[in-house]
Amino acid sequence: MKEASYWIDTVNKTYQYPSITSNIETDILIIGAGMTGLSCAYHLTKYNKQVTVVEADTIGYGASGRSTGKLTAQHGPIYHMLIESIGLQQTKLHYQAQKQALFEIKTICKKHSIPIFNSDTMLYATTLQGKQCLQDEYQAYIDLQIPCSFIDHVSHIPNCIAALKMHGQATFHPYHFLQELSSIITKQQGVIYENSHVSQVLKQPDQTYAVTCNGYTIKANTVICATQVPIIDHGHLYVTKMQCEQEHIYAISNMMMPVCLQIDDQKYSFHTYEKTLLFVHNNHKSGIPYSSNTMPGYLDLKACTHHWSSSDYTTIDKLPFIGPIDKNNPHLLFASGYGKWGNTNGYFAGKLLCDYVMQQHSPYHSLYSPFRKLPYLSSAYLKENIQNMTNFLKGHLYFFDEELPQPLQGKKIRKNHHTYGAYREEDGTLYIVDITCPHLGCICNFNEIDKTWDCPCHGSRYSYKGDVVKGPTTSKLNTYTQSCNHIDPHIFEKR
Numbered sequence: 001m002k003e004a005s006y007w008i009d010t011v012n013k014t015y016q017y018p019s020i021t022s023n024i025e026t027d028i029l030i031i032g033a034g035m036t037g038l039s040c041a042y043h044l045t046k047y048n049k050q051v052t053v054v055e056a057d058t059i060g061y062g063a064s065g066r067s068t069g070k071l072t073a074q075h076g077p078i079y080h081m082l083i084e085s086i087g088l089q090q091t092k093l094h095y096q097a098q099k100q101a102l103f104e105i106k107t108i109c110k111k112h113s114i115p116i117f118n119s120d121t122m123l124y125a126t127t128l129q130g131k132q133c134l135q136d137e138y139q140a141y142i143d144l145q146i147p148c149s150f151i152d153h154v155s156h157i158p159n160c161i162a163a164l165k166m167h168g169q170a171t172f173h174p175y176h177f178l179q180e181l182s183s184i185i186t187k188q189q190g191v192i193y194e195n196s197h198v199s200q201v202l203k204q205p206d207q208t209y210a211v212t213c214n215g216y217t218i219k220a221n222t223v224i225c226a227t228q229v230p231i232i233d234h235g236h237l238y239v240t241k242m243q244c245e246q247e248h249i250y251a252i253s254n255m256m257m258p259v260c261l262q263i264d265d266q267k268y269s270f271h272t273y274e275k276t277l278l279f280v281h282n283n284h285k286s287g288i289p290y291s292s293n294t295m296p297g298y299l300d301l302k303a304c305t306h307h308w309s310s311s312d313y314t315t316i317d318k319l320p321f322i323g324p325i326d327k328n329n330p331h332l333l334f335a336s337g338y339g340k341w342g343n344t345n346g347y348f349a350g351k352l353l354c355d356y357v358m359q360q361h362s363p364y365h366s367l368y369s370p371f372r373k374l375p376y377l378s379s380a381y382l383k384e385n386i387q388n389m390t391n392f393l394k395g396h397l398y399f400f401d402e403e404l405p406q407p408l409q410g411k412k413i414r415k416n417h418h419t420y421g422a423y424r425e426e427d428g429t430l431y432i433v434d435i436t437c438p439h440l441g442c443i444c445n446f447n448e449i450d451k452t453w454d455c456p457c458h459g460s461r462y463s464y465k466g467d468v469v470k471g472p473t474t475s476k477l478n479t480y481t482q483s484c485n486h487i488d489p490h491i492f493e494k495r
């Protein structure tokens, strides 16, 4: 079994792009080449806009290339809850956004011969409480006029007592899609740089932005942060308004199941792409060590070819943030908080960010506005932030021994009154890094699946060598021989 994304491992990287090697100027700079960044670049270049995309790694290598590959507007039993909190009309808008994204992705796939498979998707319950939730959701589908059917029993899903089907959805190969989309963007005169890491975004007196990328300066009129979570924040603390969760995905060959998601108990999710079953489970807070003891017995793990993990953010009200970072910066935009449904949400966010740049009014602006009122007194919000504070204290108060790790082992160690993370490669090479997260100072935990140091507070991730894998941080971890990490949250930068 490979510890790697099935999607990234099963499609050749057809398109390669250089890294940035000089100062440049561009009209619009997009940071991040996942679903959101490339969708935005695709739409903007259709308007002949001058667009540059910079990606810290390679295209689709982050959350987008690690998704489940489901293309659906069925994001768990959310619609009846949304009707309760934001009303029928606004919920309908949210559904329309997902439906439109699905339709457009299908159209692009068809036009450019990218494999996509039509399929119904299903929520299913194994408890009476879950069944009641599905019945409420079914009523919401009827109110929203979503094509659907309610099924009392599905024989081929173990323990299932009820299911709710959404018709006309799809599955696809997300990494293949992003590869092809990058090629379309460059044909539309967009410019893409890979392995180009942004470390700073500063507003200039002339209202343009100076972005530091691999040590070079990119001057841009508009900057779009498509980095899953904003790497700049201007004091709005967006990371505290979202919860970062991690899930584990297994690819199992020659096994078929319908596209379905269990809504109670373990929250198992299944989906078949060609003849491979993608099984998702064990949602847990990002950065908290993972235990795999809840795998269902009916899965043949000997046939498992790939295993990887993915993390994403969910906002307090379950709707994404899409729009300007703040009211003083209408040309500094971001999108985040897809609640682990980044294929349709990310594609739609890219399209809506394009509308912002083109100054086209959209009813979605207020629905997804980052400045909308949020339920700050909700238990989810309070629980998340109390837990982050606890994680911060725990990390600093717990002391680790000085014994170094064995080959292929990652371990926290204490040296010179400071906590470090040590990982030893198979050949014995040892890497010791300061695991105090440069974002806000929590102590990272080792992720055995991906061999990364993951922060339990707001989801930043680092390779065992200390390089940034995922924000909100923009700073790498220093090695043992360097000075300690500099805490640089990038949340109070100049407006």
Ligand code: FES
Residues within 6 Å of the ligand: 437, 438, 439, 440, 441, 442, 455, 456, 457, 458, 459, 460, 471, 472, 473
């Ligand atoms: Fe915020 Fe690490 S991501 S402290």
